[in-house]
Amino acid sequence: MNYILFDGATRAQLLPFTYTRPVADIRFGILTMRERWEYLLGYTTSTITEDYLANKWPMVEMEENIMINAAYFPTEELLIQIQNLKKSEAIFDNDDIVAFFSEEDAEVNFEKYSQIEIKGEVIKLENSWDIFAKNDKAISCDFQLVTQDKESEPIPSSNYVKNAENIFIEEGASVENCSLNASNGPIYIGKNALVMEGSLLRGPIAIGEEAIIKMGAKIYGATTIGPGSRAGGEINNSVLFQNSNKGHEGYLGNSVLGEWCNIGADSNNSNLKNNYAEVKLWSYQSERFENTGLQFCGLLMGDHSKCGINTMFNTGTVVGVSCNIYGTGFPRNFIPSFSWGGSAGMKIYQTSKAFEVAELVLKRREEEFTEEDKEILTHVFEETSKFRRY
Incomplete structure (x- = not known):
């Protein structure tokens, strides 16, 4: 059987991390979602994701395919349900599609599918x-x-x-x-x-x-x-996703760092508001700050972003892709992708400069900054331009 992991409806709620990867390649626990599914299924997987990511993560379709929503954690019960799927059957979690049987080039109409309710404990990545x-x-x-x-x-x-x-x-x-x-x-x-x-x-x-x-x-x-x-x-x-550094003194709590991030020495984040109130976090989906339901929430930083020494991040700060943050005081709680500066002000971090740094950083780990990587980051730069009002 050919297994394909698709991003699903929660992709926008997992930004900025899904700007530069499919949902399947988010790491938490020991493994990424893809590694976890492949380990249990015993097969390699391909991906349905955004068009601009598809060159790096292409879809491989065969005559018969099982499509799996990559936001769902493969519990034992769900694994059995997926392995037993037959033609024109789909697994649902209320209104969310968890997995379905697909034939090559066939139009998928879920009204004609037999709908199976997901069983057992449900673990899902719904928010960043x-x-x-x-x-x-x-x-x-x-x-x-x-x-x-x-x-x-x-x-x-x-x-x-x-x-x-x-x-x-x-x-x-x-x-x-x-x-x-x-x-x-x-x-x-x-x-x-x-x-x-x-x-x-x-x-x-x-x-x-x-x-x-x-x-x-x-x-x-x-x-x-x-x-x-x-x-x-x-x-x-x-x-911390792969190849990121928080190597010095300072505090990081209730936080997520994407790949190729670097936290400067003696930098800290707050993870609790002084009034102990519920933390609000920037939502890329609604383009405003939304309640998280959390009392503890720190820093969420997208790929290739960095901060200088003694940087201070407020509770519930979202930093986009390829940012360079430095200076005294607390920067804003939402820093758009490709921003350069700090509390004293921001300017646009041009892609030509960002690419030079990325190439050097990857070279230190004996990895190549490819044309595919450049195309992805160029797309992110253009897609996020509406957030940079400077």
Whole structure:
């Protein structure tokens, strides 16, 4: 069977992270949504996404296909339902399409489909803040998945350890003279990751392949440090996608950083309003600030964005793609993509300059900044121009 992951109706609510990737490639827990589905299905997947992303993530259609809404987490019950789908059948979550059987080039008319209600627990990425708010559940589920029938590398005796059976260390990882407390959730340390001495880890925590945790880091669950990322200082209930850096002292809490982000030394975000009120967050869908229902919500930062040393972010700040933030004081709670500056004022960060930086940043990790990447960022620059009123 050919499985295709589609973005679904929640894509706009997952911006700025879906400006530069399909919903399927959002990381939370240990894995991305795509990695999780492919792990369980035993097949590679392709994608239905926005046209400007399709060159990098093309759709591969065959004679018979199962289309899956990538915003849905693959629970055991949902997996069984999807694997048992037959022609002209679709799984619904109230009015939301979860999955359906499709034939090549055939017109899909759901009025003619047999509609099946989703079963069991429903875990879905509905809003950008769900990436950190639902990370506890995602880490626990992924930990069971990726460690099943596998044996952890021995935990070096130099570490202080609580609940060792809830700690898994992959081959090549280095963890010495650290505190590993898995009493409240699992700790997963990926292949060739380095956890430097003096680090304090309190699960649930996922540390990706070749990630580095700097000396004396204090990391609380539920936190994901993605593959190739760098983490230091104090981090709480946050998700760093692949190849992002928060490597110095300073606080990051209830936050999400996309790929290729960098947080300057001694930068901090607030995650709680002084009056303890519900946090409002910028919505790209309604183009205004909306209630989140959360009391704790920090910084949401899109791909390729960076901030200088001693930057301060207010509670519930949304930073778009490819921004450069610096200076004293608190910048605005919504910073449009391709912005340069801070509280003293902003100007447009031109794509030619942004591309120069991106090329250098990727080269340091021995990766190429491709023409596809340039085309995607150019589209994001044009699509977000309406938000830049300077």
